[in-house]
Amino acid sequence: GAGVSQSPSNKVTEKGKDVELRCDPISGHTALYWYRQSLGQGLEFLIYFQGNSAPDKSGLPSDRFSAERTGGSVSTLTIQRTQQEDSAVYLCASRQGPNTGELFFGEGSRLTVL
């Protein structure tokens, strides 16, 4: 596609429910990143994919968070048993490959846990 696409753009859920956030990177980009941004804060790294593998999962805040990437393209971030502190904007970004410069970001998925 022309840019990084994320869905849903907004998600309101109840505490304890599971949510799935989707990221469709720019075609041909092998590196894909997930970040979390709480209101008025900087970006917190969650996970990085190179192709389908995730060499760096160090940022996932708990075992309720998981992510996968299939076919070297679309990625899904899953949050199980959501908590109120999970409320944030989840940003996905891609770039051509490791160490190839700039990241291209999607518009984010805003998650609100009631």
Next chain:
Amino acid sequence: SQQGEEDPQALSIQEGENATMNCSYKTSINNLQWYRQNSGRGLVHLILIRSNEREKHSGRLRVTLDTSKKSSSLLITASRAADTASYFCATDLTGGGNKLTFGTGTQLKVEL
């Protein structure tokens, strides 16, 4: 603590003035990048400076890098109201496993 920390946290200037934002980091880097984020939107890449470069220009943007002080600055000249946004530095760390680490950002407001 954050790898990249910007200062000031917030900056308010008049249109036409210059805006300077600073970024400090802690460990050695391959490159440092600056991004802009309009409210409620994703981040947009502005400029990348490599560790062996000291200064880089792009339009009204000027970035400097001092690896001995582990700091960078972003200068926006002749600011416009449309420059109002948050600005983040991001470091591509040496041996950092291809992870870009973002700072806390500077909120810039340019008033007419």
